[in-house]
Amino acid sequence: MTIFNLFRRKASAPVARERLQVLLAHERASIGRTDLVAVLREEILAVIAKHVTLDPEHLRVRMERGEQMSTLEVEVDIPSTARVRLALTG
Amino acid sequence: MAKVLVVTSGKGGVGKTTSTAALGAALAQMGQSVVVVDFDVGLRNLDLVMGAERRVVYDFVNVIQGEAKLAQALIRDKRIETLSLLPASQTRDKDALSEEGVARVMDELREKFDWVICDSPAGIERGASLAMRHADVAVVVTNPEVSSVRDSDRIIGLLDSKTLRAERGERMEKHLLLTRYDRLRAERGDMLKTEDVLEILSIPLLGIVPESQDVLRASNIGQPVTVSGPDTAAGRAYADAARRLKGDPVPMTIPGEKTGFLGRLFGRRAA
Numbered sequence: 001m002t003i004f005n006l007f008r009r010k011a012s013a014p015v016a017r018e019r020l021q022v023l024l025a026h027e028r029a030s031i032g033r034t035d036l037v038a039v040l041r042e043e044i045l046a047v048i049a050k051h052v053t054l055d056p057e058h059l060r061v062r063m064e065r066g067e068q069m070s071t072l073e074v075e076v077d078i079p080s081t082a083r084v085r086l087a088l089t090g
Numbered sequence: 091m092a093k094v095l096v097v098t099s100g101k102g103g104v105g106k107t108t109s110t111a112a113l114g115a116a117l118a119q120m121g122q123s124v125v126v127v128d129f130d131v132g133l134r135n136l137d138l139v140m141g142a143e144r145r146v147v148y149d150f151v152n153v154i155q156g157e158a159k160l161a162q163a164l165i166r167d168k169r170i171e172t173l174s175l176l177p178a179s180q181t182r183d184k185d186a187l188s189e190e191g192v193a194r195v196m197d198e199l200r201e202k203f204d205w206v207i208c209d210s211p212a213g214i215e216r217g218a219s220l221a222m223r224h225a226d227v228a229v230v231v232t233n234p235e236v237s238s239v240r241d242s243d244r245i246i247g248l249l250d251s252k253t254l255r256a257e258r259g260e261r262m263e264k265h266l267l268l269t270r271y272d273r274l275r276a277e278r279g280d281m282l283k284t285e286d287v288l289e290i291l292s293i294p295l296l297g298i299v300p301e302s303q304d305v306l307r308a309s310n311i312g313q314p315v316t317v318s319g320p321d322t323a324a325g326r327a328y329a330d331a332a333r334r335l336k337g338d339p340v341p342m343t344i345p346g347e348k349t350g351f352l353g354r355l356f357g358r359r360a361a
């Protein structure tokens with residue numbers, strides 16, 4: 001934009017970004033950090049919220065990782081006073 | 091209901107202790123009752139940053155080992171009535187904090203305060219694990235720089251797996267606090283962009299704190315920057331972040347976003 005940009009050396013931030021993305025994808029896979037539980041939590045919450053008013057604190061999502069198989073545990077407390085909006089969303 | 095908040099990062103020197111003091115003071119200035127807890131056993135610094143170093147009599151380890159009551163170890167801030175500090179011990183070995191002891195003290199603090207803010211040591215070892223263990227909310231302090239972002243990613247993984255909340259299958263609330271943000275380096279394209287860091291770490295942004303002399307000045311005189319410089323850019327950034335933590339919607343500002351010709355000129359000169 002200014003004349004100074006003409007003489008400017010190449011910005012290093014995009015390189016840093018690129019390197020980080022590659023590295024972290026690798027590290028997350030090998031260390032086993034996946035956002036799976038967090039992502040599932042948000043999506044489950046969204047689905048339930050379509051029908052019932054739910055406090056996010058009343059949803060528990062837990063992943064038990066095993067050798068052969070992992071189990072996903074989803075526990076939802078729905079207060080009996082919760083407004084069920086099923087009829088409205090049909 | 092009390093909230094336990096951990097200020098963590100993985101990497102050292104990114105601004106955890108500075109942020110603990112500033113956020114704690116800011117929340118207390120808004121009338122909340124706050125205790126800041128130093129988990130950095132052997133390398134305590136929060137007392138110094140808060141200007142309370144000469145008032146430490148008993149510490150966290152004394153309380154855990156039953157040598158002092160919690161009330162004896164808590165130091166009430168001289169300026170802000172609703173702010174207290176639980177100092178770390180300086181001399182004992184790092185294993186002096188027991189898992190059960192920490193749990194007991196956290197329970198007791200939850201009863202006394204609105205906010206319990208835990209200043210984590212660097213690393214991903216025992217000290218950092220203990221500091222995050224009981225947290226309901228995490229503030230991940232990150233500098234816009236590759237090694238800090240990488241370490242933050244690691245810490246986020248631990249927050250999602252090793253905290254009590256994660257183990258119970260509950261939501262672990264996480265916020266990114268970008269600190270030591272340098273306007274000139276950002277303009278030169280030599281600093282990771284805020285959007286890049288957010289995209290890589292994918293947790294919501296709590297605030298952006300500029301690299302600033304005011305922070306150094308604050309620690310020199312032993313006052314959180316929100317106390318010594320409430321009108322400075324750093325002081326305001328921390329105060330805004332504290333209000334967001336409390337749940338108030340505050341528009342995000344990027345320090346020095348608009349700079350004119352002069353800023354760009356100096357930006358180039360410094361290159």
Ligand SMILES: Nc1ncnc2c1ncn2[C@@H]1O[C@H](COP(=O)(O)OP(=O)(O)O)[C@@H](O)[C@H]1O
Nearest residue numbers: 102103104105106107108270300301302305309
């Ligand atoms: N926004 C900032 N601007 C300038 N210096 C800063 C800033 N934040 C932290 N510092 C300085 O960086 C150093 C490390 O900060 P500290 O809060 O002790 O980091 P940590 O607790 O993560 O190790 C201190 O000297 C502190 O004064």
Ligand SMILES: [Mg+2]
Nearest residue numbers: 106107130135
């Ligand atoms: Mg520190």
